[in-house]
Amino acid sequence: MDPAVADLTPDPQMLDRLAEVAVKVGLNLQPGQDLVLTAPTGALPLVRRVAAAAYRAGAGLVTPILADEGVTLARYRNAADESFDRAPGWLYKGMAEAFAGGAARMAISGDNPMLLSGEDAAKVARAGKANSLAYKPAMKHIVEHDINWSIVAYPGTAWAKQVFPDLPDAEAVDALAKAIFAASRLNEPDPVAAWQAHNAELEARQRWLTDRQFHALRYSGPGTDFTLGLADGHAWRGGASKAKNGVVCNPNIPTEEVFTTPHARRAEGTVRASKPLAHQGSLIEGIEVRFEGGAIVEAKATKGEAVLQQLLASDEGARRLGEVALVPHSSPISQSGLLFYNTLFDENAASHIALGQCYSGCFRDTSLSEEALAAAGGNSSIIHVDWMIGSAEIDIDGLDADGTATPVMRGGEWASAV
Amino acid sequence: MDPAVADLTPDPQMLDRLAEVAVKVGLNLQPGQDLVLTAPTGALPLVRRVAAAAYRAGAGLVTPILADEGVTLARYRNAADESFDRAPGWLYKGMAEAFAGGAARMAISGDNPMLLSGEDAAKVARAGKANSLAYKPAMKHIVEHDINWSIVAYPGTAWAKQVFPDLPDAEAVDALAKAIFAASRLNEPDPVAAWQAHNAELEARQRWLTDRQFHALRYSGPGTDFTLGLADGHAWRGGASKAKNGVVCNPNIPTEEVFTTPHARRAEGTVRASKPLAHQGSLIEGIEVRFEGGAIVEAKATKGEAVLQQLLASDEGARRLGEVALVPHSSPISQSGLLFYNTLFDENAASHIALGQCYSGCFRDTSLSEEALAAAGGNSSIIHVDWMIGSAEIDIDGLDADGTATPVMRGGEWASAV
Numbered sequence: 001m002d003p004a005v006a007d008l009t010p011d012p013q014m015l016d017r018l019a020e021v022a023v024k025v026g027l028n029l030q031p032g033q034d035l036v037l038t039a040p041t042g043a044l045p046l047v048r049r050v051a052a053a054a055y056r057a058g059a060g061l062v063t064p065i066l067a068d069e070g071v072t073l074a075r076y077r078n079a080a081d082e083s084f085d086r087a088p089g090w091l092y093k094g095m096a097e098a099f100a101g102g103a104a105r106m107a108i109s110g111d112n113p114m115l116l117s118g119e120d121a122a123k124v125a126r127a128g129k130a131n132s133l134a135y136k137p138a139m140k141h142i143v144e145h146d147i148n149w150s151i152v153a154y155p156g157t158a159w160a161k162q163v164f165p166d167l168p169d170a171e172a173v174d175a176l177a178k179a180i181f182a183a184s185r186l187n188e189p190d191p192v193a194a195w196q197a198h199n200a201e202l203e204a205r206q207r208w209l210t211d212r213q214f215h216a217l218r219y220s221g222p223g224t225d226f227t228l229g230l231a232d233g234h235a236w237r238g239g240a241s242k243a244k245n246g247v248v249c250n251p252n253i254p255t256e257e258v259f260t261t262p263h264a265r266r267a268e269g270t271v272r273a274s275k276p277l278a279h280q281g282s283l284i285e286g287i288e289v290r291f292e293g294g295a296i297v298e299a300k301a302t303k304g305e306a307v308l309q310q311l312l313a314s315d316e317g318a319r320r321l322g323e324v325a326l327v328p329h330s331s332p333i334s335q336s337g338l339l340f341y342n343t344l345f346d347e348n349a350a351s352h353i354a355l356g357q358c359y360s361g362c363f364r365d366t367s368l369s370e371e372a373l374a375a376a377g378g379n380s381s382i383i384h385v386d387w388m389i390g391s392a393e394i395d396i397d398g399l400d401a402d403g404t405a406t407p408v409m410r411g412g413e414w415a416s417a418v
Numbered sequence: 419m420d421p422a423v424a425d426l427t428p429d430p431q432m433l434d435r436l437a438e439v440a441v442k443v444g445l446n447l448q449p450g451q452d453l454v455l456t457a458p459t460g461a462l463p464l465v466r467r468v469a470a471a472a473y474r475a476g477a478g479l480v481t482p483i484l485a486d487e488g489v490t491l492a493r494y495r496n497a498a499d500e501s502f503d504r505a506p507g508w509l510y511k512g513m514a515e516a517f518a519g520g521a522a523r524m525a526i527s528g529d530n531p532m533l534l535s536g537e538d539a540a541k542v543a544r545a546g547k548a549n550s551l552a553y554k555p556a557m558k559h560i561v562e563h564d565i566n567w568s569i570v571a572y573p574g575t576a577w578a579k580q581v582f583p584d585l586p587d588a589e590a591v592d593a594l595a596k597a598i599f600a601a602s603r604l605n606e607p608d609p610v611a612a613w614q615a616h617n618a619e620l621e622a623r624q625r626w627l628t629d630r631q632f633h634a635l636r637y638s639g640p641g642t643d644f645t646l647g648l649a650d651g652h653a654w655r656g657g658a659s660k661a662k663n664g665v666v667c668n669p670n671i672p673t674e675e676v677f678t679t680p681h682a683r684r685a686e687g688t689v690r691a692s693k694p695l696a697h698q699g700s701l702i703e704g705i706e707v708r709f710e711g712g713a714i715v716e717a718k719a720t721k722g723e724a725v726l727q728q729l730l731a732s733d734e735g736a737r738r739l740g741e742v743a744l745v746p747h748s749s750p751i752s753q754s755g756l757l758f759y760n761t762l763f764d765e766n767a768a769s770h771i772a773l774g775q776c777y778s779g780c781f782r783d784t785s786l787s788e789e790a791l792a793a794a795g796g797n798s799s800i801i802h803v804d805w806m807i808g809s810a811e812i813d814i815d816g817l818d819a820d821g822t823a824t825p826v827m828r829g830g831e832w833a834s835a836v
């Protein structure tokens with residue numbers, strides 16, 4: 001029942017730096033602001049440091065909500081079938097209330113990505129769906145960017161062993177920790193200043209793309225011949241962004257992507273994933289899908305196809321796209337050559353698209369009604385799952401409504417300077 | 419920031435037995451019932467086993483809400499002054515909603531009883547008060563016994579070192595674990611059957627006391643000359659009890675006491691505590707108080723008097739009594755001779771009284787309105803703090819309204835068989 005591997009604590013000084021970056025850059029936590037902090041129990045050494053950094057920044061109250069993998073496994077191995085349609089709605093409603101009351105939100109990611117790989121895929125999907133539905137009122141405050149929020153990573157031992165299966169535990173944790181710390185820019189003499197410079201670069205790239213207002217993007221490469229409409233009035237985002245509460249935060253630490261909202265009813269052609277997708281403890285490999293009228297009408301995978309089909313069946317919007325993101329193949333995370341089995345990292349290693357819910361903040365007008373959002377092409381779903389389609393072999397053109405093409409990426413790199 | 423002592427896991431097989439007794443006897447969890455489980459992070463080995471036992475018993479969903487001592491210390495050492503008046507009301511409102519929806523509640527107790535002994539007593543008191551106020555809507559379901567609930571104990575390392583300061587860590591954990599397991603009746607061949615027999619004994623004692631309907635109890639002993647009115651229509655309780663949802667549970671594992679509601683406006687005389695009181699990380703020793711008209715009008719302590727005064731100032735009801743409990747001096751926990759620094763154990767080592775909130779279930783009519791409850795003598799407060807006044811030197815008489823005395827205890831033991 002206890003997790004198979006004992007948790008090892010990485011370099012405490014670097015964890016202190018990570019906590020500082022998480023609170024100052026990731027959240028930009030304001031004096032007096034409360035913080036709701038979710039994390040796996042294995043990440044407690046970072047949870048404690050984030051709490052300390054938040055209080056030093058003047059936090060009102062830091063409330064950790066800890067999830068334990070041992071408890072999760074106890075459920076899959078002992079619970080009655082009916083259990084898998086249940087979710088703690090009372091807790092999520094409470095979180096929604098905290099966000100509505102102005103609390104910031106931090107998620108520490110560091111779970112064992114393969115935790116549920118041996119469990120019944122149908123139960124995993126049902127539990128995931130029940131959870132997503134119950135979490136929706138809280139998630140709304142995140143996707144609509146009402147508050148400052150951020151995700152950071154902690155090198156949990158099981159995760160480290162997944163990324164570095166051939167290393168002994170302590171060395172695997174050390175290697176993953178180093179990769180996380182580097183990608184989070186903690187090796188810079190002044191990490192906060194390094195993040196400011198990086199945010200400025202991402203902002204210039206966004207502005208160029210938003211000013212173009214491409215009607216669609218066309219992807220070509222091995223197994224991929226795909227045209228993806230962009231939503232009407234879309235705006236590209238990335239790096240720092242201003243929440244509706246006025247606080248400029250960095251929702252992802254690390255981040256290398258610029259992204260926007262695709263048009264949910266305009267996507268045609270075939271796409272091949274360029275990396276495996278780790279989803280709720282399962283690995284889906286060799287994904288190939290075909291789009292018609294914005295929806296996936298055919299999907300296969302060489303491994304984990306059942307999980308993929310469950311995912312696509314989550315709801316109507318699960319077969320349509322809610323995000324398109326561009327990441328140059330030369331990005332530091334891409335160049336590490338690692339498969340992290342964790343979206344926070346893998347989505348910053350390659351251009352990607354996401355199934356499911358769109359970000360309403362990815363529009364020039366960020367106060368669109370739900371109806372206006374849907375009319376402009378914004379997708380709605382209980383899921384949001386990123387998968388990687390970029391590589392050194394992918395070319396991307398921006399298409400105007402009349403078909404005029406502008407090179408955006410060539411061989412996985414930006415086609416022009418900004 | 420990480421706790422000073424590493425946590426050690428006691429005998430896994432005994433933890434499995436404890437989890438089983440907690441779920442079957444403590445909660446008597448019903449098939450399909452959800453469970454909200456609070457615990458310190460150090461108790462994870464038991465949390466996981468309780469989750470597994472609950473799911474084996476058919477639980478709907480088990481939701482652990484874990485508190486971390488490192489995060490608590492991070493607050494006391496880094497937070498702005500204003501932080502200490504804040505509490506996670508959104509979380510407690512959520513818990514209240516879970517209880518209203520039929521979830522059972524288990525608390526695992528195993529915290530470091532001295533965690534906050536070095537912190538500012540005023541801040542500790544303010545944080546405690548803010549928390550009690552915010553928790554009141556959830557606590558109401560517990561004190562009014564709407565649902566089945568239970569508290570069990572886990573031998574956390576810091577707690578074990580407090581009880582056995584002269585033993586090395588592993589031996590201290592082992593010694594405390596043995597004491598917890600023995601008091602929880604896990605050494606019996608069939609612990610569930612042993613609990614049934616114990617509950618039957620406690621029930622016979624309660625019935626005798628409730629049938630007498632004493633007007634008051636009179637305590638005499640060293641430093642104690644005290645007459646305590648009992649509430650009108652009071653009923654003695656102890657051991658198993660039936661919640662309003664119809665489920666018979668054991669709210670405390672272990673338990674040796676029978677208890678009822680005193681009259682909040684009838685208590686006269688002086689009382690000397692027979693043991694130190696561990697409260698929110700501080701130790702209060704040598705308590706002596708004087709009552710007039712039901713309220714404490716004078717209070718002193720040889721150590722921790724500031725904490726005691728803060729406690730009494732929590733609200734109007736904090737100076738009045740909400741519980742009176744009788745425990746024979748020969749009870750197994752008393753005979754262990756240990757000071758546990760934990761109410762769950764220490765209150766079962768000696769007769770005691772509690773400052774603050776009464777249990778509305780300790781009346782013959784358990785559906786009294788709030789007004790009727792107050793009129794009958796039931797006290798209301800944001801606190802409920804037990805302190806020990808029993809010993810081998812205490813005599814207790816039951817007094818009728820006309821002053822007729824019936825011996826209840828002599829030299830700390832029951833004066834008559836039932």
Ligand SMILES: [Zn+2]
Pocket residue numbers: 257259323325347352386
């Ligand atoms: Zn993305």
Ligand SMILES: [Zn+2]
Pocket residue numbers: 323354384385386
């Ligand atoms: Zn995404």
Ligand SMILES: [Zn+2]
Pocket residue numbers: 675677741743765770804
């Ligand atoms: Zn008691």
Ligand SMILES: [Zn+2]
Pocket residue numbers: 741772802803804
């Ligand atoms: Zn009590």
